[in-house]
Amino acid sequence: MLCNICNKNQATVHLTEIVDNQMTELHLCDDCAKKKSIQMEQQFGLSDLLAGLVDYSKQLGGSEKMAAGTQCPFCGLTYEDFRKIGRLGCSECYTAFGRYLGPLLKRIHGASQHVGKTPLSLPQEGLKSSARSVRGSSVTELKTRLQEAVDHEEFEEAARLRDAIKEAEKKKKETKKENESE
């Protein structure tokens, strides 16, 4: 099979492209595949996608000029900069551009409330209740000590305890399995 682009070389790369939900097959030679890959990266670059999204949220977010001129007091990045480069400047940008970012995040992720993990250095919502529910085991004790270590900002100890808990839980599972197989 000959390459679909140059019609000269043997096609060695077989691509499936999706454009506007239409699927097309492309059979390319080495050289044309390389060119195509660079072109596609530019075409579907994340910053383009984002620029589109930012434009959209701007329409929702009231006065155009106000949004563009807003500046992060910590790093100096403006909302206009963000629109151009598709990247925020620092953690404080999230506060500075909060009212515009909320709708944008919602549009990208379909949600705007984090429900995943929390850094060990912050109070853990899930941890205390789970420690309570397995009262009596040594794992419970470890978990209480972990919470204490976190509260006292003893992170090395906290990390060590975290490992110890994992180890203890693994052992518990293994002994359970052994008992079952006997």
Place this chain on the structure above:
Amino acid sequence: MNLNDLINQVSSWLKGTGPHSDIVISSRIRLARNLEKTPFPHWAKKNDAEQVLVSTKAAFERTAELKSAVFLHLEELDNIDKQFLVERHLMSNEHAVRSNQKALCVTSREDVAVMVNEEDHLRIQVMESGFDLDKTWDVINSIDDQLSGFLPYAFSREWGYLTACPTNTGTGMRGSVMLHLPALVMSRQINKVLEAIAKLSFTTRGLYGEGTQASGNFFQISNQVSLGLREEEILGNIKGVIGQIIEQEQKAREVLLAEHREMLEDRIWRSYGTLKNAHIISSSETVELLSMLRLGNDLGLIENMERGLINELFILTQPAHLQKLEGKKLSANERDVKRAQIIRERLKV
């Protein structure tokens, strides 16, 4: 460990072991993390970026999994070494191209790699052989917990981990699975599968190129959404989708064996023959033929071959690897010759 030691070993995620390793090459999770009140790498002044290198290096030295890892300053590496690290899936191409104030921390098993000052201050990656996102998550979760004690992470209760690009905000997590799906490709069912995946907001990428949809018969599938779901939920969704794809590939393989066995055996043995005998071979032909060899091995049509050896050849036959093996710069034509030589040597019975 030294950078040059890597070429003589097989990365642990390439061993070809673990659950469903006949179809799944590897499972990978990456977490994007940043330091609070520190400009993100693209917006940082040189001093800020250098300070990030210092504080992250100190944090790695106190983290169990990273204590004995190497910390590579990318500015000190030449282009072949940087490309070599990209080919081993230890860092992104972007990280190799602009390497000022950038670093890479890698363990000797190559299962953990942390890019410093890429798009985010930290890009933590853990890879395992086969379909094992749970184990991968356990490892990366522990590393992240320890680092969060040593480094002031940028985090908000409302939006989670704050990243340079809002597409990563929230968990900052991307889980991905590398699949080998030759039977779905040959039976022309792959498009339907890819369409279905896209609808579920998963992304598909090829083996090497980020811009290409697929290379040979390899597909890397990952989650797009990172906010509003717990990490375990995101991984659960990926596991569900991948589980179904594995099933379909298995069925497609059975059908091929039952209805087109001769055609299949012919393609596999011709591929094996070419690989064992070629004296000049391009990288794309190599990927295509190795894919057939791997299928033949996974179906038991070719015996006495280690899956890990085939996996390793995918990596060893790439440009920077060939040049490191040869110990000097090679032109494209010279690489095609060297590539064929390496393959012949490794496949010699």
